[in-house]
Amino acid sequence: MKTSTEHLPPCCREELRVLRSLTVRHIPDCCLIILGGSHAGQDYVSWSESVVRGRHTLYRHDYEIAVFVEGTETKKASRTLRRRIAGTYDGLFRFRRHTTPRFIVESVGTLTEQSKRGHLFYNGLVRNGILLYDNGGHVPCDCARPDPLRALEGAVAGFEKYFPDAVNLLYSVTTRLLPAENYRQSARRLHEACDKFYRTVWTVHTNHSPGTLPLDELGGLVKRYSREFAEIFPCHDDFEAESYELLCRAPKETRRGVFRYTRERLGYMLRGTEALRVLTQRICAERIGFYTELAEAAERKKGLSRETIFAGR
Numbered sequence: 001m002k003t004s005t006e007h008l009p010p011c012c013r014e015e016l017r018v019l020r021s022l023t024v025r026h027i028p029d030c031c032l033i034i035l036g037g038s039h040a041g042q043d044y045v046s047w048s049e050s051v052v053r054g055r056h057t058l059y060r061h062d063y064e065i066a067v068f069v070e071g072t073e074t075k076k077a078s079r080t081l082r083r084r085i086a087g088t089y090d091g092l093f094r095f096r097r098h099t100t101p102r103f104i105v106e107s108v109g110t111l112t113e114q115s116k117r118g119h120l121f122y123n124g125l126v127r128n129g130i131l132l133y134d135n136g137g138h139v140p141c142d143c144a145r146p147d148p149l150r151a152l153e154g155a156v157a158g159f160e161k162y163f164p165d166a167v168n169l170l171y172s173v174t175t176r177l178l179p180a181e182n183y184r185q186s187a188r189r190l191h192e193a194c195d196k197f198y199r200t201v202w203t204v205h206t207n208h209s210p211g212t213l214p215l216d217e218l219g220g221l222v223k224r225y226s227r228e229f230a231e232i233f234p235c236h237d238d239f240e241a242e243s244y245e246l247l248c249r250a251p252k253e254t255r256r257g258v259f260r261y262t263r264e265r266l267g268y269m270l271r272g273t274e275a276l277r278v279l280t281q282r283i284c285a286e287r288i289g290f291y292t293e294l295a296e297a298a299e300r301k302k303g304l305s306r307e308t309i310f311a312g313r
Contacts (some may be wrong), residue, residue, distance in 0.1 A: 002130045002191060005035070012099065018092060019065065019101055020132045022085045027077050033133035034236045037064030038224045040130045062220040063101040065132075066125055068108040078105045078211070097191040102220045104210065118144035120151050121208035126283040148294035151207060155288050158203025162282065166196035170273055178270070183261035185249040190269045191215060194247070197273075197280045198222055204284045228279050233272040243268040 005013050015037065024030055038044040038061045069077050081103040089101065099277070114122040156167040170193045198218035199263045202210050203224060210218065216272045223229045235241040243265040253261075 001034070001126055002128075005130055005132075008044075010255070011096075012039065015089075015093065015098055016063070016132060019063070019085070019089060023067060023081065024133055026080050026085055027067065027069065030133070031070055031137065032066075032068040032111070032131070034066045034068070034125050034129040035063065035132055036066055036104075036125050036129045038062065039063055039193065040128055043304050050224065052141065060099060061224050062261040063099055064104070064221065064224070065101050066104045066129070068106055068111050070108060074105040074107060074211075080216075081105065082214070083164055090214075096153055102163065102217050102218060104221075115143035118146045118150070119207065120146050121143065121206040124206070148291060148298045152288065152291035154207030154297045155204040155284075155291050158207065159200055159284050159288065161205065162200040163284070166193045166280075167277065169193040169196070170277060173270065173273075181263075183263070183266050184253065185248060186266055187253070187261050187269060190266075190273045191250040192248055193273055194219075194276055195265060197276045200280050201225060204287050226279065226283055229276075232276050232279065233268075234313075238293060239264075240268060244272075247272075 005016060020033055023033055067077065067081065086101060105109045111122055111125070115126045123143045123146050169189045173186045173189045177189060195215055195218060198215070199210065202208070202218070210221065219229060233244045233247070235244055246260060246265060247269045
């Protein structure tokens with residue numbers, strides 16, 4: 001595992017130092033902090049501006065930070081990271097553009113066990129991640145090489161688990177709830193559909209379940225797989241920004257807030273969710289095809305090895 005962040009610009013290194021310090025201070029049972037995702041390599045995007053359909057669009061990769069704690073009680077650490085640490089971090093850098101952190105909290109025992117088995121997600125962290133903090137008692141062990149066939153099976157299982165349900169939720173909105181002008185329930189179903197689409201992408205690529213995460217954090221995790229994810233729900237003006245915020249908090253919206261859901265806002269949510277469905281299906285099909293090729297190549301290699309052994313006999 002790497003330990004240096006010298007390939008990152010000074011602003012990123014400063015932000016990561018602050019996040020590490022806040023995490024260690026507020027989570028006493030923190031064992032390891034590992035930076036994963038694109039920032040652990042050379043293909044990260046700090047800030048990129050482009051014009052999409054006549055509008056300026058900002059695109060960046062978020063920090064993907066895995067925090068490993070002692071024991072199995074990870075929910076309390078997750079709440080602390082998202083409610084306290086993320087808020088303090090945003091406050092410290094509120095006067096400049098800064099990269100948003102996305103946290104994944106796991107038990108350190110899970111890391112040890114799954115990396116030995118060659119699990120795709122944990123293997124990627126150990127092999128390609130950057131160690132930001134180590135309490136000295138849990139040094140990551142050597143990990144087995146991922147099995148292409150297991151990766152393919154995990155990707156297909158993740159796709160079948162989430163994608164059909166997400167499509168059914170989207171279908172119920174377009175055929176039943178929206179025509180009946182049930183806007184509040186429509187927004188909730190679209191929120192659930194987007195959640196499952198994002199989980200489909202993440203699970204297909206990593207074979208890992210991200211646990212309970214807010215919708216915007218799930219979207220931040222999958223952005224590194226395609227720039228198009230940043231364009232699904234544009235927030236160029238107040239209407240779009242408020243509509244996206246309503247979509248993200250739709251399950252928690254009170255009866256008083258039901259009047260904020262209008263046909264125009266639901267149209268924005270529906271267009272984004274439909275675009276997310278198309279993109280998810282395409283991205284996942286490409287990834288599953290990639291795993292299929294690897295699995296077939298591995299099987300051919302095993303077959304050649306067996307033939308060589310039998311020929312020697």
